[in-house]
């Protein structure tokens with residue numbers, strides 16, 4: 105299998121952050137409200153992984169290196185795993201596993217509802233990200249996986265609702281997300297390509 109070592113390296117690196125945070129929680133190193141810190145950190149890491157996953161196709165098209173695509177599905181699944189941990193931390197530390205409290209939260213905090221919509225979208229993508237679904241759904245698979253753009257918008261809205269006034273960090277995530285969306289517009293990547301392949305072409309000419 106191509107890029108085997110690269111895939112294994114990504115697989116080994118991806119779970120390091122949550123494992124480290126769990127260790128910090130166990131060692132009482134996350135401050136007076138470790139549950140909330142875990143929920144927030146896991147949410148941010150899930151969003152970062154969503155953006156990294158979305159960056160794989162443009163990176164492959166700009167660099168021509170197939171390794172980016174080789175780890176795209178894995179990164180998407182890691183993003184989903186981080187979201188599951190984010191939800192688990194919320195269920196355990198914020199709700200105290202009380203389903204009644206969830207109903208109150210859904211009514212009182214609309215950002216929870218927005219997050220839940222994003223979660224359902226990610227769940228659909230995660231269960232259809234296997235070879236069998238790709239074969240079975242054919243061209244509809246690509247259309248279904250365009251859901252990712254709507255999911256990104258929902259997650260950014262979810263985060264904006266949480267951070268409200270403290271908007272600087274949100275702006276960074278939103279700017280990266282918007283940039284990745286602009287790269288999907290037909291023709292944009294083609295225009296950027298010379299900036300990435302230019303030096304290589306030049307150096308080849310020089311060495312001739």
Ligand code: HEM
Nearest residue numbers: 143144147148150151187194216219220222223259263266
């Ligand atoms: C049922 C689904 C979800 C629930 C119940 C949920 C719950 C929460 C809660 C309780 C917070 C912390 C609010 C606070 O600090 O006061 C939060 C923040 C956040 N969540 Fe979610 N979430 C959900 C889905 C998602 C998904 C799918 C993502 C990303 C892929 C995500 C990313 C984030 C981010 C980025 C933050 C902000 C963290 C920060 O700025 O500190 N959430 N979420």
